[in-house]
Every structure is written in C-alpha cells, then in structure tokens.
Amino acid sequence: MSTAVSKPLMSDRARSERSLGWRLAGPAFIIMLLVTLYPIAYAIYLSLFNYRLTDPTGRRFVWFQNYITALGDPLWWQAFGVTVFITVVTLVFELILGMAIAMVMHKIVIPRRTLRTVVLIPYSIITVVSAFSWKYAAQFDTGFFNHWLHTLTFGAFDLNFNWFGGTWTSLTVICLSEIWKTTPFMSLLLLAGLAQVDSSLEEAAKVDGATWWQRFTRVILPNMKAAIMVAMLFRTLDAFRIFDNPYVMTGGANRTTTLSMLVSNETINRVEIGMGSALAVLLFVCVLIIAAIFVRGFKVDLTGGRK
C-alpha cells in the first residue's frame, strides 16, 4: 500500500496539489452525489413501503416485505431468466461477430473510413426505431422474414408463421435485433484492443511457423484480454438492462418480460412506487454483482488500459 506509507511523508507541494484537485473536482463530485446518490437512497427508502401513488392514504411501512414478495414470485424469476437468456445469447454472438468484424476492419486498409462508418450505422439507429423495423420485418402480415424463409426453404416454411406467438420465437427476433444493433459497438471496442497488440509479436510467431489459429489464440487473444473484458463488461451491463426491444415487439406478452420492463410496469403503469423501487433496487444489485464478478473475478482493470 504505497499511499498509506507515503501519506505522512506528503510534501507541501503534494498537499497543495491534492487540495487544488479537490477544489477543482469537488463541485462536480458533490453534484454527482446529489444526482445519483440521492435518488438511489430515496429508492431504497421507498422500497420499504407499500405505497401506491394514487392511494396516498394507504401508504404503509412494510420493512422488507416487497423484497420477500418479489424474490418469492414466479414472475420475477421468469423475468430474470428471460433477461439472463437474452444477455448470454447476445453476448456470445456479439463477441464472435464483433471479433470477426474487428479483424476485418483491422486488416483492410483501402476503404478503411468507409468501412468503419458502414459498420457503425446499426449502432447509430435509435433502439426504438430499430425495434419497430425488426418487428414489422418479422410480422407475418407486413414482414419479409416469412417470405424469404418460404423461398429459401422451397415452400417448407409457413408464410403465416407468427414470430410473436410464442416465447422462443419472440426471443429469437428480440436477440437478432439486439445483436444486429450492438455488434458494431463490440467490434469497435475490440478493434481498439487489436490495435494495441504488438505486431512484432505476431510476426515473430509467424516466423516460428505458427498457424493462423495458433497466432490468434496464443498471441492476439492473450494480448487483448483487457479490451475483450472491458467490452464484455460494458455489453453485459447494457444487455442486462434491456427494455426497448421486447417492449416494442411483444410488450411482455408470451413470457418475454425482462427485469427492466417489470420495474417500469410496477412504477409507471401500476404506480406501485414501493414495489417498483424494490424491484429497481434488486435490478441495481444484479448489475452490481455482474460488475463485481467481472472486475474481481476476471481482474478487469477499467483504468489501466492493457493488462
């Protein structure tokens, strides 16, 4: 612990630099506390009540009853399962596709700018807009999905197949849309990691007779582990909060409700502020746990860049 040792030995200059730092960053820090810590603390406070906005007189302090109810309710676990499913599936596909796209972008020199711009287009589209596009594309009356599949399978695929009629088919479209939209983000983060890999290492491996696969798994991947982990952490946290796609496409029908939708339904539609806050706190805890697993478990260093 170098700071602990150096503290009593802090020079005047270091001390004045520290106080200058506090004076410069202090106001921003206080504002940050006000806009983030206060709502979080207020949500935790509200989550201890049975409180409906339209029924202020019925407000009752119930301790942790909302948490007990939520964690013992099949709906919470169903939403949790759906959210985890979407997170895992999209993360795996985005990582593989993103890596492939990143490597193409890394190698191709000629239309580099154009390529990078084109790849970014899906990411620049507003999620609600992309969700509606995918919804209409998959619907049997307005969409082209069924027509294409019908043609590609020589008529074996039913033209009237209802993608949003069941849980798994709905989740397929939701995941496809999510993957299409956020793979560019993944590939850009991975591209940054690829650029950090020392090309001389790769050349040395090449001279030693390593195959392409060996170079990829032994040289490139280990050297960009930090970038991959940061990309995965960002995407996991993002994917875990998924709301727009299922909200637009199914509205939560056929057991496709995600945790964020559950929170929004309790707070916005039912105005059950107490239960909604409890669910929001639980969602927050889930996100914290994921972040902790990544940061502690995989030793992701968010500040250090590589390694």
Place this chain on the structure above:
Amino acid sequence: MTYRAFRRSAALAFAVVSVGSLILAGCASNTGSSNGATALTWFINPDVGNADASKGGQATLAKECSQASGGKYQINVQLLPNSASDQRTQLLRRLAAGDTGMDLMSVDPAFSTEFAAAGYFAPIPAGSESDFTQDRVQSSIDASTFKGKLVAVPFWANTQLLWYKKSVAQQAGLDMTKPVTWEQLIAAAQQTNKQIGVQAMLYEGYSVWINALITGAGGAIVKNPDATYSDIQMGLDSDAGRKAAAIISKIATSGVGGPAVGSSDETASLNLFQSPNGGFLVNWPYTYGAIADPKVKADVGAAIYPQTVAGTASRPPFGGIEIAVGSKSRHVDLSYQAASCITNEQHQAAYMAASGNPASRKAAYDDAAVLKAFPNGIAALIRTSLDAAAPRPLTPYWGDISTALQQRFSPPTSVTERTPAEAQKFIVDVLNGKALL
C-alpha cells in the same frame, strides 16, 4: 473597445435577449391567445377528427365552445394515445406530477374512479350537478359517481350490442326479436358453421367481456368497490363467475370464436364478422358505420347483448368518455363552464352523428342526424342498451384488477371452472402486495 470585447458583449446581449424572450414566451402561453381569452387545454382521446377541427370530433366541439364563450376561454386540444391503458398512463403521470395544465380531460370511465379517489379531479361546483346529470342515461351517471358524489361530467356513453347476420340467424332458426342467450348463440354458430366475434386478447376489452358475462349472471367482480385494498371483497369465485368461465371456455375451445380468439380485439372481431365465416359479434355501435361492404351491411341486424343466464336480463358493457377537470388546474371554474358547453344537448347529438360515439343525453337519440347515422332502430336500441348497461367495477384498483383478470383468463382456451377462483386469489394477492403483476 477592442473587436474581441465587442464580440463578446454582443454575444452576451444576444444570449440575454433570447433567454428573456423564451421566458416571456413561456409566460405568454399561459395567458392564452392573442384575443386575451384564457387558454384551456383539453386532453382528448382519438376520435373521428383527432386534432382536426373540421371533422366533427372533439376538436370541433372545442372550437365551437371557444367561439360560444364570447372570448372568455380558448380550448386547445391535446391528443392522447390510442389504447385506453396508454391514455390512463399518460393522464396519470401528468396528474400525479401536479401538472397545472390539466384543465379538461377525456377520461375512460374504467379509470375515472382511480383518479377521483386519488383526489386528482376538481370537485364539481355546487349547483352544477343538476346540469351535468340532466337528461343523462342512468349508467353514465353511475359510472361518473364515486362514493355517492358525481366526480366527472358524463359526455358520451358507449355500450355493446349483439350484431348478427340476418341470413345466419334465419338459417339457425333463431328469433332475434327476443333476447337470446350465449348458449343459443353458440348452438346457432355450431349448427350453421359460422363464428362469433368476441374480444379475448390480453387487453382491457377482454375484461369488458368477462365483466359483462358476470354481471349478466347477477354477479359482480368486486362486491364493495368503495373499499380500500385490504378490505376488498371479490365476487369472482361464485356461480356467476363460473358461468362466465364456462361460456368463455366453450366459445374458445369449440372453435366458434374463430381461429385467433386469443388475439382478437374490436378490430379483429369486426373483421371476422365481416368475413364470410362471421355470424355474430358483440361490439360497440361504431360497428355499423365501419362495415364497408353494402351487401354485408344490408344483412346486418342488431339486438340487445346476449344473456348469460336464460331469462335473466343481460347487463351490456358500459363504456364511453367522461369530461373531468384536474384539481391542480388554474382555471377550474372556466373548465367546468367549458365542460357544460361540450356536453350540451346540441353538441352531444352532433358529436354522436359525426363520430358514431353514442351520447349520454337521452334527447340526442331523437335527433334527425343521429337517426340517419344509426338507422333501422339501432339508435333506439343503443338507448335501451344504455339503460341496462353495467359499468366495470367502480373501484380505484380497477387497473390492477383488470390486468390480473386478463392474465389469469388468458389464453381463453385455457379457461376452466377453476379459473375464477384462481384469478380471485391472484387479484387479492396483487392488491395486498403479495404478488407481482
């Protein structure tokens, strides 16, 4: 002054002027239009004209009442979303936030109790109550009343009718001059191989149907609508509830509800009825105007809503729109004056004829334009149906109860005689914070 300093002070002056004019503009919009009239905002549900004042919809009434006020107020309309649930969400968020611009609102009776119980509506001025209940059908007054007090102004009053194809009824040997039962309809549909259009998708319309079936059997989903959630007594787990479940199950599983009964809303069921497979339909009066094919239209007849139990008069669903005034509005008195103008006899009749939405005033049903829009005795039938109509339970928790009800009764093919008891337990748990919805 150096050039740079000049530029900086010019930019500062520009910024001050533009911010200042923004603030002034913000204040100006509160005091109203150029002629000095007070601006009132009316949140309207979508109808025939939406925000277009030339089509005879609520926007037209807003314009006419603004003119009739002689410069006292100017009503501006704001369009709410399409579905009743989304309308509720938007109004609720504004009301809960204490929006002072909620002058006039078009509110679905299913949710007005919730808002009134929360104190979001300004009390009806003393002396105006007789004006707002004058000549109204009883169901519209009932639906606007909470704990014995009128909380909103009855505007238009909706009710569902049984629509049938005369050819199909004749083929099945059904006498449509007398009230028919759901059993008879199912038998007639099976016999003629035709289908019955109902609303059984996971949405408010499904609750409308369930409620009509239960009230038709003399039951009630909620026995004491005025109670708070901990004391509420449900009436689903009853003979009436089980009769309703049996009818839903039979229509869904026997195939007479059509192939997509679990995803049928008003539009889908109307389309089913218009198709060659359609025989019967329960739907709102807009149905008649919405049937495009003249050959189909000539074959269509209307009758009173089907009976759940043979011999017991049916209780048709009640719907419509009430005008409410927000309690945080800065112009409560003017808003109630405007509501009085909007719901006067002349405007209700004109609105009914133009939009197809039935009036809550009885006199409107003798209006020539209304009789032209609803010919063949349909106008009189709507009026009769409104007298018998039963609103959905007037409890502040109807939003939750309705959602829970739809969930437990969906898909309709899975409804059994145990469904009402299970739904009742679930609803009580949800209301007491013991289950998630």
